[in-house]
Structures are given as C-alpha cells and as structure tokens.
Amino acid sequence: xxxxxxxxxxxxxxxxxxxxxxxxxxxxxxxxxxxxxxxxxxxxxxxxxxxxxxxxxxxxxxxxxxxxxxxxxxxxxxxxxxxxxxxxxxxxxxxxxxxxxxxxxxxxxxxxxxxxxxxxxxxxxxxxxxxxxxxxxxxxxxxxxxxxxxxxxxxx
Numbered sequence: 001x002x003x004x005x006x007x008x009x010x011x012x013x014x015x016x017x018x019x020x021x022x023x024x025x026x027x028x029x030x031x032x033x034x035x036x037x038x039x040x041x042x043x044x045x046x047x048x049x050x051x052x053x054x055x056x057x058x059x060x061x062x063x064x065x066x067x068x069x070x071x072x073x074x075x076x077x078x079x080x081x082x083x084x085x086x087x088x089x090x091x092x093x094x095x096x097x098x099x100x101x102x103x104x105x106x107x108x109x110x111x112x113x114x115x116x117x118x119x120x121x122x123x124x125x126x127x128x129x130x131x132x133x134x135x136x137x138x139x140x141x142x143x144x145x146x147x148x149x150x151x152x153x154x155x156x
Contacts, residue, residue: 007079025072025096029084032092045108048094048146052103065100066131069093073132086133090122093132097124104131105147109140 011019036044057065073093077084084092090106097104104126113119121140123133130137 021068021072022076025069025076025092026080028092028095029073029076029080029088032088032095033082033084036087036091044091045144045146048091048106049148050098051147052098052101054101056101056103062102062126063129065102066097066126066129069096069100070131072096086136087120087122089132090124093124097126097131102126103147105145107137107142108144108146109137109142111140 011022014022035047039047056062070093073089073096077089094104094106104124107123107125108120109122110118110120121133121136123137123140124131125134
C-alpha cells in the first residue's frame with residue numbers, strides 16, 4: 001500500500017471536526033511557508049506581532065483549542081511534501097490561535113551548534129503553556145518575541 005493511500009485512509013477515518021482542522025492546518029502551514037519564504041524577516045515579525053481581537057475563550061475552551069492546534073500542527077507538518085520547520089509551525093500555530101481569540105507569543109532564538117555555529121529556533125507560548133516548539137527551547141537564547149510580552153491582546 002502506498003504512503004499516500006495510507007494517509008488518505010487515515011484522513012477519511014478521522015471525525016469530521018478533525019478533518020476540518022487538518023484542512024485548516026494544512027492551508028495555514030502553506031500560507032506560513034510562503035510568507036516566510038517570500039517576505040523579509042521584518043515583515044514576518046510585524047505579522048507575528050499583530051494583536052488578537054475579539055473575545056477570549058473561557059479557560060477550558062482555551063486549553064482545548066491549544067491542545068487541538070498543537071496536535072494538528074505536529075500531525076500535518078510531518079506529512080507535508082516539504083519540511084515545515086519550527087518557524088513555519090510556530091507562525092502557523094500563532095495564526096490559528098489568533099483566529100480562535102487566543103493571544104500567543106512567537107519566540108525567536110538561537111543556540112550554539114557544533115555543525116552550524118548557531119542554530120535558530122522558533123517556539124510559541126500562551127502564557128506559561130508551550131504550544132509548539134517549546135520542548136527544544138530550554139537551551140535557546142531568546143532574540144525576539146512577537147508580539148512583545150503583554151502586547152498580544154488589544155483590550156479596547
């Protein structure tokens with residue numbers, strides 16, 4: 001059985017809500033990949049720093065939304081025909097959370113690397129909750145946060 005056939009079969013067995021989330025996530029990863037590939041970093045940073053508008057979900061709904069976005073990003077990123085790295089995953093996760101009224105912070109950092117000199121890493125957090133990429137962030141020096149702490153929600 002071909003890998004594509006297996007993926008399609010798994011997709012078809014998912015509940016409808018999960019299938020819709022997978023489609024949304026794939027589309028968002030495509031957009032994130034294009035934005036990162038085509039725009040200068042300063043423009044990507046401005047997009048990542050946009051504030052979240054609208055009403056915040058209740059804490060239980062918020063936690064569930066974060067959990068589902070994390071699942072979808074990880075599941076979809078590894079099945080794309082190109083490598084969606086931490087930057088694409090983080091930017092996509094932040095966009096998806098913003099659509100759900102959840103303000104998050106995209107962290108951009110670097111750490112020494114024997115092979116590369118410096119290795120960059122991106123991760124997204126909602127307060128103290130790691131959304132994506134946080135498991136590798138422990139040894140990374142933060143170079144920037146988008147938006148800066150405390151500025152991710154427009155309270156007007």
